[in-house]
Every structure is written in C-alpha cells, then in structure tokens.
Amino acid sequence: MNEDQRFELLYQVGEELLKDGAELGRVETTVAYLAESFELQEFSCFIMINGIFMTCRKHNGDVLAKNKEVPLATVQLDKIDAINDFSRKLTAKKISIAAFSRQFNQIKQDYQPQLKRQFLAYCLGSASFCIIFNGTLPESFAALFLGLFMAFYLLILTPKLKLSKISLNISASFLVSILAQIIHGFFPWLKLSSLVIGGIIALVPGISIVNGIRYLFNEDYPSGLAQVTDALVISLCIAFGVGLALWTFDLL
C-alpha cells in the first residue's frame, strides 16, 4: 500500500471509532499509535465530536490532509472492540498492514442485527431500570411491555421511517407514554412515573452528558459543549414527548 492509501485507511479507522461512540481521547491515541505503524511522517490529527482533521507529510514533501463531518455517535461497542483488537496486533507486528486493511473493511461491512437478542435486552432493560428507580415488581413487569414496544419502534419501525433525531425522540417518548397511560388506566395502582421511566430509559442521554462534562474538564471545550448541548436537546425532546402524551390524556 502506498502512503495515500495508508493515510486514507487511517482516516477511515478514526472515523469508524468516532461513529461507534469511542471516547475522543481513545480515538486520538489509537490513531496516533497506528500512524506510527503505518509509517506516516509529521502526522497530526484534531478530533472533534463530529469531525476529524488529519494531516501528514509524504516522503516527497507533499502534505496529505483530510477533514470530514462525522454524524454524532450511536454506540456500537463490538466494532470498537474489533478495531482495538487488530490495532494491538498491528502495533505488535503480528499482522501486516494489508491484513489490517482487509479485516477493517470486513468489520465495516459486517452488520448483524441480532434482533431477538436486542428485543429481549430492551424488555429486560426497561424492567430492571424501573426497579432501580424505585418501581415495584408489578410496575417492572408492566415496563417489560413498554420495553418491547420501544424495541419494535426503534429497531423495526424507525429505520424505515428515516426520522430526524429530534422527531425520533419526541415520537418515541410520546408513543411510549401513551402506552404507559393506557396501562395505568387499566391498572391504576401502578405508578405512572415509574412506568414512563422504564419506557424511556433507552432514550435518555445519561452517558453523553457525563462524557460531555469529562471533555470539558479535559479542556476540550468545543466537543464538551457540543456533547452537553446534544444531551440537553435530546432530554428536552423526550420531556416534550412525554408532556404531550400527558396533556393529550388530560384533554380526553
């Protein structure tokens, strides 16, 4: 592989890690280690939460540079794990750059939805977090069905609808709260707030707000502010969706 191709490959690795929700510092160190193995000179990169800038100097003196916007992350830890695994192998010189490139392209395309497992996880997740936020066992059992609905909506329906992030969060929290209201209507002794919390737990941006504050403390102010703002916008959308559902039921 020539320098241009190695540079392009490195850029794609960084982009993939960022897209899959790796921490910024981690993307930076991984890319820097790989640049050494790829024998790229005067390599420098600047990573933001939604974009990467990368430059290096070729042997003939030309400068290679690339920047691109990357959509905000959706967490996909299996890809991070795979990239981490063969980056380690490459830096330890156990595999060649060509093999690295082959494996990387494979995991980039590889997408296994594992739908059954995901459905189960959404159900159990909603039920468990209902308990953690002081719900009772019957409430948690009801939240199981809210989780099931959420899985159906987020995994089956929305990929077809191609909604924006804002309308996705508003509609999901609206629908799940309507469902929670209906359950509450049939079984009034189940607390509505516990049901709603169980339902929306998969949407709330808890990890992004903590990461945002961490970036701020790391003196990465643009990314930190962007991440915190993103978390605030998402939580406002969720609250708006839930509020709309409560209001609708009050009218009836």
Add this chain to the structure above:
Amino acid sequence: MFAIFLQLAAAFLGTFSFAIIFKTPSKYYVACGLIGTIGWGVYLLIMAAMHSLFAASLISSFVLIVLSRFAAYNLKGPVTIFLVCGIFCIVPGIGIYNVAHNFVSNDFNQAFTNGISVLKVCLAMTLGIAFGYELPAKLFIKLKK
C-alpha cells in the same frame, strides 16, 4: 434485605441488557453485568451511610473505572466497553430527563434544583473517572499476575 437483593439483581440485568443494546461482544456480557452490579452496590452503600449524592457518585464511579480497567487488562478488551455499560446505573439520564420535564411543565424552581444535582453527579463522576485513569497501568498488570 429483599429490597437490596432486588436492587442488585436489577442492576445486573439492567447492565447486562444495555451491554446487548450497545452491541457489546457476547464474551463481555457477564463481566459488564458484574461491574454494573458492584458499582450500583457501592453507590447504594454510600448513599445509605453518608446520604451524599456527590460522595456516592464519586466513589462508585472510581470503583467502576478501576474494575473496568482491571477487566480490560484481563479480558483484553478496550476499557470503554466495560465503562460505558457499567456506569449506566449511575449516570444521571433520568435526572436530566426530570430537569427537562420540570422545564416543560413550567416548574422552574424544581428544574433548577434537579439541574444542580445532575451537574453535581456529573462533576463527581468526572472526578472519579479521572482519578481512576490516573492510577498507573503497572498496578493492573501486577494484579493480573
């Protein structure tokens, strides 16, 4: 006693489920679940003993990052995997939702109070995680042996 058991079981199942939702490789499911359970156990313990949200968030996130690094060295996975799944019980996701909920329902005093506590939790977790990352890598390599 039953309540505590229920909480810990919920923490295990919850972390386990979110490990699946975040598409963690299946070999890490149980480790993630255990880390989440211990983290939540520490959080509950400190909340019961000291009644301090800040201390509970700080110490439990410190414990979580230490456990995550330990797991990362032993299972040869990135720390991010164990951390992202493990801290899910402690992160103020519902807290920030509550702030937004108070805000849209015009309850600004409550929004402010809740907002400050979310900020406190975030700061505590940031400090806890930062301290945990400062620990020398040698320590974990030794523990492995």
